[in-house]
Amino acid sequence: MFLWRGNIDMTSATSPAKRIDNNNRINREGLRGWLNPLRYGWERVSYWFQRLTGIFLLVYFIGHVYETSSLVSGPDAWAAMLEMTQTIGGHLFLILVIGASTFHTVNGIRLIFTESGQGLGKPGRPDYPYDPTSLNNKQRSGLWIAFILAAVAMLYGANVLFSGGD
Amino acid sequence: MNIFRKDKRKEIKNELPLEVSNNTSTSNKGSVKLRVFRVNAVQNPNDIPHFDEFQVPVKRWTTVLDALLDAKSYQDSSIGIRYSCRMASCGSCGMKINGIPRLACYTKISDLDTNTITCEPLPNFPYIRDLVTDFSQFFNHHRSVMPFMQNKKADIPNTNELTEYKQSPQDLDKFLQFSYCIKCGLCYSACPTVATDVKFPGPQALSQAYRYFADSRDSDKSNRLKIIDTNHGIWRCHFAGSCSNVCPKGVDPALGIQLLRSHLLGISKSEKKIAQLQDRSTNTYREEDGEEQIEKEDLKE
Secondary structure: OOOOOOOOOOOOOOOOOOOOOOOOOOOOOOOHHHHOOOOOOHHHHHHHHHHHHHHHHHHHHHHHHHHHHHHHHOHHHHHHHHHHHHOHHHHHHHHHHHHHHHHHHHHHHHHHHHOOOOOOOOOOOOOOOOOOOOOOHHHHHHHHHHHHHHHHHHHHHHHHHHHOOO | OOOOOOOOOOOOOOOOOOOOOOOOOOOOOOEEEEEEEEOEOOOOOOOOOEEEEEEEEOOOOOEHHHHHHHHHHHOOOOOOOOOOOOOOOOOOOEEEEOOEEEEHHHOEHHHHOOOEEEEEOOOOOOEEEOOEEOOHHHHHHHHHOOOOOOOOOOOOOOOOOOEEEOOOHHHHHOOHHHHHOOOOOHHHHHOOOOOOOOOOOHHHHHHHHHHHHOOOOOOOHHHHHHHHOOOOOHHHOOOOOHHHHHOOOOOOHHHHHHHHHHHHHOOOOOOOOOOOEEEOOOOEEEOOOOOOEEEHHHHHO
């Protein structure tokens, strides 16, 4: 089949050295498996964004509780805390919060439907090239809506925060 | 990076076959660089994983498995690789090719649109040697969902009684695609939950649970559902869809998992009617309680 057999080029030990735990020969991706969302299609991107926004909103929630707890120290402390959000950095952070919460909510609604078997189609006889029924545009449209609404909410939020909604 | 699933029906851009050099000079025309993950984890405890590189001649129809076997035949016979059928039926040659789990025999180099092919063992499977991984845990998960027919009415030990289940094409379609699973492990290696949760059965096992759950010949669904309805069971799936994306046989494990979950949630009602057992020797149907028999002609009426 192959006509050409020359140019043997073999180099070894070019990758960073990594010892294997030979007791169990672990090869689990771990969190590395989550970090690259670009390999497996839009549902994996959705999974990645849902996790990322979820963690981000959790961090925001903790910060938010800390922020509102300043009320117990009096109006001055509360006003001083609010001043932190009146900077450009504070505005950008709040815009991210708006986008994350919008996406997480809308995509979460989509996931409620898909994870309970709705909008995924029915099993059938697979035919080449085996496009998966569950990865259809019907359920995927929920992801587009989540992205669009998040973008719209962020734009609206930016307009309100930076120009006072004028 | 292209995150979209490549349409396999797409015409190959360059209709002309990759040219193969007719001389043994250093020309790389019509060849690709094959980077193969090497390790001997079992025999050499201190072995350090690394990549070996091979320049391999290719044509338009050359698969990654062809290229690996060429390198093994003519350059380094010690490359560890598992394969058998070369036609995406046995599921032996699963590996991570350019970052995505694929079957080496089912992946044409010309479809990869690159001159460097990186072959690594499937993630989430323990190493054995080079591209060969240990499927023990994977098969344990598969066994754990009881992937076999359970029907107390079946009289298999009594070989004198020839019986068969009657199943309509509609009933068959409910589970047929899930029965096409070749247990190649690609879905298991692509799943982000498997990557972090050892106890999670994985898409393959869960889709097989649905395959038998939906089969009208199987009557014991409660035990199987109890096995997967656990903290580390079906609820750990978050519909990342990666399993269905990499499946080479169109099994669509994500669909099976979500449908199974909808049954567990009570959203979908099981409409399964247990298939009747026909005694072919007497041409009668056996009722589900196993006592009453109905003449076939009577049943038709």
